[in-house]
Amino acid sequence: MNFYRTSNRFAELSAAVQDFVKNDLEPIGLRVEAQAHIPEEIVAKMRRLGLFGLAIPEKYGGLGLSTLEEILIYIELTKTNACFRSRIGTSNGIGSMGILFDGTEKQREKYLPRIASGQWTAAFALTEPNAGSDAAHISTAAVLDGNAWLINGTKQFITNADCAHVITTIVVTDEQKGARGGISALIIEKDMPGLTIGPADIKMGLKGSHTHELVFKDCRVPSDNVIGGMQMVGQGFKTAMRVLDKGRLTMGAAALGASEDLLDVCVKHVRGRMNSGQTAADLQSAHFDLADMATQLYAARQMLLYTAWLRDQGQNVSHEASMVKLFCTEMASRIADQAMEICESAGYKTLARIERHLRDVRLYRIFEGTSEIQRIIVSRNLLK
Ligand SMILES: Cc1cc2nc3c(=O)[nH]c(=O)nc-3n(C[C@H](O)[C@H](O)[C@H](O)COP(=O)(O)OP(=O)(O)OC[C@H]3O[C@@H](n4cnc5c(N)ncnc54)[C@H](O)[C@@H]3O)c2cc1C
Incomplete structure (x- = not known):
């Protein structure tokens, strides 16, 4: 059951993004990591899909997605190399949201359509x-x-x-x-x-x-x-803080996408071991790790989607967004570590999927407010 309603238009976009991830991004993930560069044709396809304007209202040329819909797209995009989400992320988020939230109409009309089309980053x-x-x-x-x-x-x-x-x-x-x-x-x-x-x-x-x-x-x-x-x-400080509040949900989504991918890699790895003769008893520690990973992911997904939905209902979710960022990003580091433990040498290989996620998810605990800063925000709210 789809508890959180999304539009039919979103279903089409979501399917197109899943195809894009599978057919265009996945095959070049390693090359992009090794060369530290996203090919221009991929950026052009991101433009055609409308990915630079996910959160910008249709009035200004964007797709006008709800926060929940935007978050669901980010989860899909971060199941592959995280730099792809980052390429569109600042345009949809911290780079443009200040103009959308607090800009004059003239500023919105001048900048947002160019940003939404991907002509400008x-x-x-x-x-x-x-x-x-x-x-x-x-x-x-x-x-x-x-x-x-x-x-x-x-x-x-x-x-x-x-x-x-x-x-x-x-x-x-x-x-x-x-x-x-x-x-x-x-x-x-x-x-x-x-x-x-x-x-x-x-x-x-x-x-x-x-x-x-x-x-x-x-x-x-x-x-x-x-x-x-x-x-x-x-x-401007208030504008910056409002922008970062929303950005924290995006970071939660990025952490969740990577973590879901890590679980998927680990399930396949453990199945492979079982197919080649190892018993459940041999792999008990890995089985327990898988169960712990899935349980944390279930909790993280619920809190992220619920908070995005609350924001779409017009609620101020500053407090909740900090908890989401703290929980999801700390969880992603734990899961990346557990994934390395389950897959060991296969995960440790340079540019292997697990190794890449392990390096990437560490960032989510740093930018848009470190974990300590999220703890300060949450505890201050509790005690005021
Ligand atoms: C890849 C990457 C991309 C980035 N992109 C952007 C961007 O686009 N725009 C932008 O403006 N910035 C960006 N940043 C910067 C990022 O937001 C900052 O690095 C982050 O805010 C932390 O600041 P800092 O590195 O100076 O660490 P510090 O603030 O020096 O923190 C060091 C340590 O002290 C802890 N600490 C700090 N203050 C307290 C406190 N009061 N109580 C307890 N502990 C505390 C922190 O949690 C941390 O563990 C990016 C950073 C990276 C690594």
Whole structure:
């Protein structure tokens, strides 16, 4: 029974995405990992499927999926190499959602259709060398100079900065006020003078998805590029937090997709062992691991889908989204470790599926708020 209703249109998209994963992404997963590059024809197919506009309303050229539907697509996409989801993820999420949530109508009309079509990629720049979890203490500053903002500072680890045309950038506009009215969200286009994008970071995982440093040196950005216009100057921290709240559900979905794939790999491995003569008693530890993995996955799927559904009912799910991110991403690391234990040498081989998932899922406990930050959010809510 489909407890959570999705539309007929979604059923078609979901089937098309499953075909895309099986026929286009799976066969090149290893090559993409080895070469750290997603071929352009795959990005073109993502555009044709509408994947860059999953969450953007139809009015602005997107597919206008509900949160629940979007999450179900991400679960499918992360059963294969995680970099494919990441390629579309910033455009559907942290890169564009600030413009959708708080942008002026003029800003939405200018940017969202280009992002939804995949013609433009959107990215999100908050993290700095001295401000990761402690996002309220960023120092990249924007000062008004006539009818432009003059930006100076450095951002780091910015996903998709190499292919981004537009970057939602969080800056300080009033140092004294800080997060309480002194931080703003700006829309910065990649060719605005004074912005330099550094080389790709060499990372442990998600090799086909790149992160970069951004250096702003007297970068000039039109004054009306504040998300929401001049009356929203100082409100950017709230915009960033709303964007991250939704992003945390996406991270839950990515962790769940990888974990479901890991369980599938392990079930096949254990069946193979049984077919070649090992008994249930020989494999008891693996059987117990499989049962534990499936049980955690069942719980994770329920909490993720229920929270997405709650959000679609108009509820503020900030608290629940943190619990989802914490539970699903910690679970994914446990499951990747158990999968390695079940498959041992076969899993440990470089670029083997388990090895890749093990590296990739570790990231989900870091970005969009580490596990400790989620614990702080949840416990603060409980105690206030
Ligand atoms: C692959 C990748 C992609 C990324 N993409 C983006 C992006 O697109 N845009 C962007 O803006 N950023 C991005 N980031 C940055 C990411 O969001 C930060 O790395 C993350 O917020 C953690 O910050 P940090 O690395 O500075 O760690 P820190 O904040 O220095 O944390 C270090 C450790 O201390 C713990 N800690 C910190 N504060 C507390 C506290 N108060 N109480 C208890 N423990 C605490 C943390 O949990 C962590 O374990 C990306 C990072 C990676 C690795």
